[in-house]
Amino acid sequence: MGRPHQARFQCFGASELIYLIANTRWYIENFKASLQKNFEDQGLSHTVRVISVSRKIFNLFRPFKRGDIILSFTSESNFILGLYFLIFKKKNVHWIVTVNGLGRFSDNRLFRFLYSLIIVKSNYIFVQNHVDFAFFKKQAPNKISITMGSGVSRDFLVSRLQNEVYIDTLGFFGRFVKNKGLQEFIHLSAHLEEYRFLAIGGTASQISDLLSYNNFRSNLILRQFTSNKKKVFDEIDVLLMLGSYGEGFPRVVLEAFARGVIVLSVQSRWTEGWLVNEVNSVVLPEITSESIADALRLLRANAELCCTIRENAMNLLRQFGIAEDIDNQYLGTIRQVTSISALLE
Numbered sequence: 001m002g003r004p005h006q007a008r009f010q011c012f013g014a015s016e017l018i019y020l021i022a023n024t025r026w027y028i029e030n031f032k033a034s035l036q037k038n039f040e041d042q043g044l045s046h047t048v049r050v051i052s053v054s055r056k057i058f059n060l061f062r063p064f065k066r067g068d069i070i071l072s073f074t075s076e077s078n079f080i081l082g083l084y085f086l087i088f089k090k091k092n093v094h095w096i097v098t099v100n101g102l103g104r105f106s107d108n109r110l111f112r113f114l115y116s117l118i119i120v121k122s123n124y125i126f127v128q129n130h131v132d133f134a135f136f137k138k139q140a141p142n143k144i145s146i147t148m149g150s151g152v153s154r155d156f157l158v159s160r161l162q163n164e165v166y167i168d169t170l171g172f173f174g175r176f177v178k179n180k181g182l183q184e185f186i187h188l189s190a191h192l193e194e195y196r197f198l199a200i201g202g203t204a205s206q207i208s209d210l211l212s213y214n215n216f217r218s219n220l221i222l223r224q225f226t227s228n229k230k231k232v233f234d235e236i237d238v239l240l241m242l243g244s245y246g247e248g249f250p251r252v253v254l255e256a257f258a259r260g261v262i263v264l265s266v267q268s269r270w271t272e273g274w275l276v277n278e279v280n281s282v283v284l285p286e287i288t289s290e291s292i293a294d295a296l297r298l299l300r301a302n303a304e305l306c307c308t309i310r311e312n313a314m315n316l317l318r319q320f321g322i323a324e325d326i327d328n329q330y331l332g333t334i335r336q337v338t339s340i341s342a343l344l345e
Contacts, residue, residue: 018069018334021077031150031251032073034323035330069094069334075101075115082118094337095122096330099132100149100248101270123337126330128248130273145333148274148316149249151323156230157258161310165303167296169196171236171261173229173252174243176202176210181242184287186210188240189220191289195296200232201225233259238296241265242287249274254321257313262306264295278305280312 020036022028028036064070070093072078078097085095097119112135119125120139126147127133133146170192172185182199189197200223202210207222216222226232233239239256241263249270256263257280264282265271277283282295299306 017065018071019064020071020073021081022073023076027074034150034153035327038324038327038331064093066092067094067338069096069338071096071098071330073098073100075099079115079118082115082121085121086118094334096124096126096333096337097122098126098128098248099136100128101132124333126333129270131269132248133273145329147249147326147329148254148321149251151321151326152251152254152258152317153323156255157314157317158260161260161307161314163307165299165306167237167262167300167306169198169235169237170296171232171239172197172199172201172242173232173236173239173255174201174250176206179243181240184242185240186214186216186220188242188287188289188292190217192293192296193217193219195219197221198232198235199223229255230259233261236261238262238264238282238299240292241268243268249321254317257317257321260310260314262299262309263313264292274316278309280309280316282309 018039020028020032022032070081072081072095078099081095081097085093099119116136116139119136123143125136125140125144127136127144128147128149130146133144137144170185170188172182174180174182176182176199185197185199189195197220199221202222202224204224207224210216210222233255236256239252239261241250241253242265253263253265262282263275264284265275266287267283267285271281271283275281275283282299284291284295
């Protein structure tokens with residue numbers, strides 16, 4: 001049946017296994033590649049197996065042994081692992097949870113309550129937005145930290161922010177799925193014809209379907225996902241974050257910060273405490289074609305404001321959103337929880 005991603009944790013003087021568990025292999029490869037590389041750089045030999053818990057739930061109900069370390073990253077896997085520990089009363093298995101938003105359950109009070117009861121049984125909790133931080137800190141005040149998602153690598157940052165200001169191309173970068181904001185993006189393109197709208201992240205079939213059933217204006221461009229993100233962001237002047245998806249801190253925002261792209265977002269759970277309107281971004285209480293148009297006119301008319309936003313966004317990124325620093329937080333937490341466990345034995 002296979003095993004989850006595992007690595008022999010020799011760099012900390014132990015022979016236990018470390019497991020990275022998420023809903024899909026794609027999640028680990030897309031968001032935790034830097035952490036995996038960090039393990040590799042320390043000489044860890046490992047094989048990868050990420051469980052899709054929606055299809056193979058019982059793969060998680062395996063005999064984790066004394067001293068094993070589990071890092072789980074998505075709400076479904078967190079919830080199921082929590083049930084596992086409640087049922088089997090596992091001791092001396094170290095469980096570090098990342099709450100990367102609650103997705104469709106964000107506004108479900110019952111689920112949030114049950115989720116918190118389970119999550120606080122873990123050894124440590126990482127969250128990615130200040131709303132979740134305040135919520136879980138009440139339950140586990142001494143074992144919680146906040147990070148800006150998975151971060152972005154230092155080598156993704158531009159070497160120097162440009163002084164020139166162009167507000168011509170508006171970007172959407174993400175999966176073409178419900179609640180990510182694509183429909184709102186397309187709708188805006190019909191009302192703001194003086195701007196170029198560039199949406200990237202769909203599959204060939206998704207783009208074909210959209211073009212078949214819609215009569216788009218010439219200012220809207222749809223492209224498939226590309227791994228050359230630097231080139232994409234260098235084409236965009238403003239990244240629009242219009243979705244209502246309840247999540248942690250979106251990495252695409254950090255990537256925009258890193259490339260000197262201004263972020264314009266609807267106020268959301270993940271923006272609170274991180275994004276400040278006209279300081280490091282543009283944050284609107286609601287998205288309408290009028291509110292977007294007003295914000296863009298403000299940016300076009302105020303080059304100094306644009307430069308200030310870019311600089312402040314870059315400073316925020318350097319302080320809280322560098323992937324290598326976030327990886328070190330995870331490694332430090334692993335050392336901490338394993339050391340505390342050893343002292344208590």
